[in-house]
Amino acid sequence: MENLNLENEEEKKLETDQGFEPDVELVKSDGSALKTKKHDVEEDFFDDTEGQLMVDLYQTPDEIILETPVAGVKPEDLDIAITNESVTIKGKREKERRVKDEDYFYQECYWGRFSRSIVLPQEVDAEKAEAAIKAGVLTIKLPKLNRQRTKKIRIRYEE
Numbered sequence: 001m002e003n004l005n006l007e008n009e010e011e012k013k014l015e016t017d018q019g020f021e022p023d024v025e026l027v028k029s030d031g032s033a034l035k036t037k038k039h040d041v042e043e044d045f046f047d048d049t050e051g052q053l054m055v056d057l058y059q060t061p062d063e064i065i066l067e068t069p070v071a072g073v074k075p076e077d078l079d080i081a082i083t084n085e086s087v088t089i090k091g092k093r094e095k096e097r098r099v100k101d102e103d104y105f106y107q108e109c110y111w112g113r114f115s116r117s118i119v120l121p122q123e124v125d126a127e128k129a130e131a132a133i134k135a136g137v138l139t140i141k142l143p144k145l146n147r148q149r150t151k152k153i154r155i156r157y158e159e
Helices: 002-018 038-047
Strands: 023-027 033-037 056-059 063-069 078-082 086-093 112-119 130-134 137-143
Touching: 078 137, 086 137
Parallel strands: none
Antiparallel strands: 023 033, 056 063, 063 137, 078 086, 086 112, 130 137
16 A cells, blocks of 8 residues: 555656656547546546435425425526436536635535435325425425325125
């Protein structure tokens, strides 16, 4: 493990001292290789990443309620898809100003695209679902469907 750290330190020193950026070899699914710069790989990786929302999911006698913090997200930047069995929330949180990495003391907030899909513990009426944002918290109310799992039928006797 120490050798790896030493190599990385030497690589960083070369990068900063000589403006050198090492090549990275990527192998495609067909087996062919593609050479690129390390910086390009990191940029591409982070461009495609998505954050995942934290959620609270609980029930009342008549509803399943989902709550998630979405502070800084405009309602038009949210997409909520609901079926009888699941909820999917997608959106993006845009950063209003650019800050250089070296100017940060802490950088813990997530900026960019995010999504979350939740399989619901019970069937809901997707047509009657409601969503609202208050104080930076998205609340989705999902009315429960009270369908009986089994149905008893009468047997008619024919002669």
